Amino acid sequence: MTQTTPPLDPLVRSILTARVYEAAVETPLERSEWLSEKLDNHVFLKREDLQPVFSFKLRGAYNRIAHLSEEERSRGVIAASAGNHAQGVAFSARKLNIPALIVMPVTTPSIKVDAVLKYGAEVQLFGDNYSEAADHCVELAHELKRVFIHPFNDDLVIAGQGSVGMEIMRQSGGRMDAIFVPVGGGGLIAGVAAYVKALNPDIQVIGVEPEDSDAMTRSLEQNDLVSLSSVGVFADGVAVRTVGNRTFDLCRQHVDRMIRVGTDELCGAIKWSYLATRTIVEPAGALALAGLRRWVEEEGAQGRRLTAINSGANMNFERLRYVTERTLVGEQLEALFAITLPEEPGALRRFCVSVLKERNITEFNYRMSERHEAHIFLGVTVQGVAERHDFERVLDQQGYDNIDLTEDALAKNHIRHMVGGASSAAGTERLFRFWFPERSGALGDFLEQM
Numbered sequence: 001m002t003q004t005t006p007p008l009d010p011l012v013r014s015i016l017t018a019r020v021y022e023a024a025v026e027t028p029l030e031r032s033e034w035l036s037e038k039l040d041n042h043v044f045l046k047r048e049d050l051q052p053v054f055s056f057k058l059r060g061a062y063n064r065i066a067h068l069s070e071e072e073r074s075r076g077v078i079a080a081s082a083g084n085h086a087q088g089v090a091f092s093a094r095k096l097n098i099p100a101l102i103v104m105p106v107t108t109p110s111i112k113v114d115a116v117l118k119y120g121a122e123v124q125l126f127g128d129n130y131s132e133a134a135d136h137c138v139e140l141a142h143e144l145k146r147v148f149i150h151p152f153n154d155d156l157v158i159a160g161q162g163s164v165g166m167e168i169m170r171q172s173g174g175r176m177d178a179i180f181v182p183v184g185g186g187g188l189i190a191g192v193a194a195y196v197k198a199l200n201p202d203i204q205v206i207g208v209e210p211e212d213s214d215a216m217t218r219s220l221e222q223n224d225l226v227s228l229s230s231v232g233v234f235a236d237g238v239a240v241r242t243v244g245n246r247t248f249d250l251c252r253q254h255v256d257r258m259i260r261v262g263t264d265e266l267c268g269a270i271k272w273s274y275l276a277t278r279t280i281v282e283p284a285g286a287l288a289l290a291g292l293r294r295w296v297e298e299e300g301a302q303g304r305r306l307t308a309i310n311s312g313a314n315m316n317f318e319r320l321r322y323v324t325e326r327t328l329v330g331e332q333l334e335a336l337f338a339i340t341l342p343e344e345p346g347a348l349r350r351f352c353v354s355v356l357k358e359r360n361i362t363e364f365n366y367r368m369s370e371r372h373e374a375h376i377f378l379g380v381t382v383q384g385v386a387e388r389h390d391f392e393r394v395l396d397q398q399g400y401d402n403i404d405l406t407e408d409a410l411a412k413n414h415i416r417h418m419v420g421g422a423s424s425a426a427g428t429e430r431l432f433r434f435w436f437p438e439r440s441g442a443l444g445d446f447l448e449q450m
Helices: 010-016 033-039 057-066 070-075 084-095 110-118 130-144 155-172 187-199 215-222 245-254 263-277 284-299 317-330 347-356 385-397 409-413 442-449
Strands: 029-031 042-047 077-080 100-104 122-125 178-182 204-210 257-261 305-310 334-342 361-366 373-381 402-404
Touching: 010 155, 010 187, 029 155, 033 042, 033 263, 033 284, 042 155, 042 263, 057 084, 057 155, 077 084, 077 130, 084 100, 084 110, 100 110, 100 130, 110 122, 155 187, 155 245, 155 305, 178 187, 178 284, 187 204, 187 245, 204 215, 204 284, 215 245, 215 257, 257 263, 257 284, 263 284, 263 317, 284 305, 334 347, 334 385, 347 373, 347 442, 385 402
Parallel strands: 042 305, 077 100, 100 122, 178 204, 178 305, 204 257
Antiparallel strands: 029 042, 334 373, 334 402, 361 373
16 A cells, blocks of 8 residues: 655645845854853854854845746845835845846835945835835836835745754754744744645744734734734834735645733843843844743743744944943843932931942942932832832831832833933033942942042
């Protein structure tokens, strides 16, 4: 009796035969000893930040363009992107000697715009986010008769991205418990999940999105495509208002779970990725690691084999200061409080002696606002959420009115730079700048001398 082999899924076949390696490289799957020890699991990083354009997007873009007919190539290509797909298209078009026009949101970091121009493509800036740029791009494609290269909702693009999953399975011998994937429009996770689940349905494929750009999560929750009214711009590489209908269907079939993470968690993951690899990934590139950390904490997982896809490293250098400010909070190592003190001689020193004691101060902002009370913005080092709440109880017990601002985005973005404001009671003030030694008690010593 002759046994018949089950037919191979067309998408899996496309992944196996994708032409990605004419332009992209096979990136390493690295076990991080540092992350593994910190998280008490076997943590691997899939280093897509090592691609020629520093992002996985090259895979899907090249695979799609390489399949164009000669007539389509003669018309040239057009794409809309917040940056990484744009670089993939520009790089691929140059390699294949095809004209390329890229429409990018005006909010795109300059490093990504400059990179696209370097690859010889024409750039047009339009709209505040990817969706607005994409709408304009579709109009231009019709007007100019160019071939539109979609960043995610295209089977050839999905197949190119799916080669990441193919490599993970081969490099790990299929011995993986969960793979964490950053999600914007869904092309990467759709391809990875389709391939991984075809080989081993027991491996969990988990998508990770920012809390302010969670179109795929909401769509899966409602079992229908959801269009966001607005998206965040910090993780610009995944700032998509509406995911693709094709990627949505594939995620609905194959993805086990979605995780949302906040900006502070993203910043903490950027730091952890740097400590593990000495490479600074972009916010979208740190999404998977941020989700992995959240999952390990929620599940209490130990000894598992976990992979996070480092999807890109096109970080705008000017963003590093913002990332640094938010990193300690993201790691739950800093607590931020607004505290009211009596406006009288010695009040600040008493506060330092009775409350701060030997605590390390990360931020201290104060300026006179009125004569009877003072308002300070204080950051202190803590070791986790429990210690933060302990510090709040100490403030309450000592009789200091306080507000915990650690989870308040407005406070972290703006209030820390606006403490006090203009004050009619400070008309004769003089301004001084002091440098303190970096040690516990330095502020108390200074106030004692004053």
